[in-house]
Amino acid sequence: MDGLLFDGLTSRPWPVTVGVEGGRLVARSVEADPDGVPLAGLDWPLTAIRETPHSDQRLKLSREGDDARLVVEVAAWRALAGETRPSDRRRELGLVAGLTVAGLGLAAFVFVGVPMAAAPLARWTSPALEARFGANMEAQLTTPFRPCKGDPQGAQVLAQLGRDLATSSDSPFEIRVRAVRAPFVNAFALPGGAILVTDDLITQAQSPDELAAVLAHEIAHVERRHAMQAAWRAMGAGMVLDAVVGGGTGAGQQAVLLFGGFADQRFSRDLEAEADVRGIELLAARDISTQGMADFFGRMANRKDDPRLRKAAEWFATHPDTGGRASRAQAAARPGRPALTDADWRSLKSVCRRQG
């Protein structure tokens, strides 16, 4: 049969005659030198040949690692060489299986392994390292969150309340509570024991017990080293996921990233629940009423009824499932003494108020 050979050396097409000789495909150019030796040709074992569609009624034959291509008529080639070569389907299935295993392994690592390892890793991290991490973070946060410079007595009361609540905790760090200016209701436990409470939260708290409940919750975060856990998790899971998925916008990438977001939510939800339980213990240990936690979360959860509480959106972004937590806190509520005297509460309330 006839064919057209591209020998992989030049772009010149060589008309060839094609035959099968002893399990090998042999093609020789029609053109020959004066001694009758073909100017171009090829000699491939039939088993190594790959078929790909060329155009209507034609096939392109090639073999791995070879630049040469032989174009033949389908019908003539079938008559000469028999049925279709086995395709690469098995190899592709192997590839897909391998990649699926790799993907599942990565997913298990990201969504199960890292969250499970976060707590031990955080415990294993030296407090000195966490303290340095926290100090850097605090320095970076002074720009968005200006410290409150109101009643200095109020600042002392606030810090003392934090220290009091922490006496029965196992926190490896000294608890340092500060008030900061920010346009939303929230409190943050930084790595290393610093706790920031926003002026809006202090305004929204209707009793010292409510504020004490928030502080106890944040102290529990510090004690359990949740900031460090989140850091380890972000490093392990977030970075691996981002790195694997890449910057792309293609099929599947958005879906995988979305799933990563859900896993994030679940992780922080677990940490919040843990901090609630431990916070109630800390309040009880100081004999302070735990009704404040139930009241505060309850009001946060029903914020839509109260236009003044619209600013609580930030709280919900960082404290998922506030409604459920409010009812759990309500169930666990126990009476106790007020967290602060009226005088101390009044001066604390003015910690962010400009003097004079």
Added chain:
Amino acid sequence: MGEDGAPSPAQGETLTFGQTIDSKAFLGLSLKHGLLNIVTLTLYRFWAKTEVRRRIWSHISLNGEPFEYTGKGKELFLGFLFALVVLGVPYLAVILAVQFVNPLFSLLFIPLYIGLFVLIGAAIFMTYRYIASRTTWRGIRFQLKGSPAEYGWSYLGYGLLTSITLGWYAPAMTMNLAEKLWGNLSFGDQKLRWQRANEVGLYGPFAIAWIVGVVGYIAFIAALVPTAMANANNGAEPSVTMIGTIYAYALVFVLVVVLASAAYHAAVMREIARSLHLGEARFSLKVGAGELIVLTLTNMLIVIFTLGFLTPVVLARTARFLISRLTSTGEAQLAAALQAPQGPKTGEGLADAFDVSPF
């Protein structure tokens, strides 16, 4: 022509491009790739991209002989691992230094950021180089000479010039960069020549795009101010309506920009094709603004409404659009090219990270 219709080496040939791309045939492929991407945590994407290219290339022909894409998924995957190390390690080191050592280390982000521009440029060049080396016709590879670093620095320099001139350098930047990509391309050992045609005026359509873009942007911001003010007054929580409004305005802005810049982009395509020569052959890409608008908008809709799932369809449609408008006059010694050396072993890792790969 020889007796079999095959040209003998000394003869020149006129170039006739053809394509048999059926973009609907890419629907099944898209579905398969999307599902496999999810199952493999997107690791399949390198093989998916390779299969799409192989399909598209095989449906584009020159003088009856189809092109062939010889790249492999594994090569893209290895390139990705390489980029992970090159980009990830310095980035991670700086992040850790900022968090645990001293916040002043964040100053290092400035050179990293500048370096990023150079890397993006280099990534674009390396993508073209890889694709060229994996594209064959009549068994002969294409080859892109030149240096990724040089391209990367030019990318940064032209980018700075463009921002200093408030965008007015952009047409020159586009053509200068196009020269580095297309003017350094060879088919085997046959170099394509770049000779700036200057047949298509770029600054007229660019001025329209620029003015509409700037005015549109100001209008976009002005339209947002009342919404943002109203929101700031009643609390920090952005409502669904507000987010919806912002997206609606942004969509209108994008539409306006697409409409206003289509004439410019069409002119750039025509000018690039006009500036290319292979032997005595010249090229022409007859792209009009109207049809480019239709293509861009339909492609955008397909990508947005399928969350990227039908990206292969979009690529197929684009290739079909371009090749069906590509013609050539004059002759080139298409049968006389000698094989080019094998190209880079891995490809496009950086481009994958930055999402700048054209195909």
